[in-house]
Amino acid sequence: MDNAQAAQPRFNAEQLAALEPVQNYFQGHAQDNADFMRQAFLPTAHIESMREGVFTSWPLATYCERFKDTPAADEAQRRRTVDWIEVHGSAASARITLVHGATTFVDYFVLLKTADGWKIANKAFHGQPT
Secondary structure (H helix, E strand, O other): OEOOOOOOOOOOHHHHHHOHHHHHHHHHHHHOOHHHHHHHEEEEEEEEEEEOOEEEEEEHHHHHOOOOOOOOOOHHHOEEEEEEEEEEOOEEEEEEEEEEOOEEEEEEEEEEEEOOEEEEEEEEEEEEEO
């Protein structure tokens, strides 16, 4: 899936259902909007990475503070793709690549199927120069 466009046929129905929160995540980035992120993630989710050699772990509320409803000037050139997804019952994992200007991020998601549908339970990521 690129930039929240129609799903590519390489994903089956079960995978597409699990990717619904990823579409919200893509929209959150595209629109710089925390509401989409809150829809995508479980309220207990953490966003984790190594930043300059230091482990960081943000609760969802801290992560959402980064979004100010001001899309990036280069939004039209940014790319977001689903590299792969595996689904087993009510659990799934996915790898996402985001090319955001000078930085490319690789995100790894753990997803869970809840009473409210699929949600991102946690995210680990790595950023590097594009």
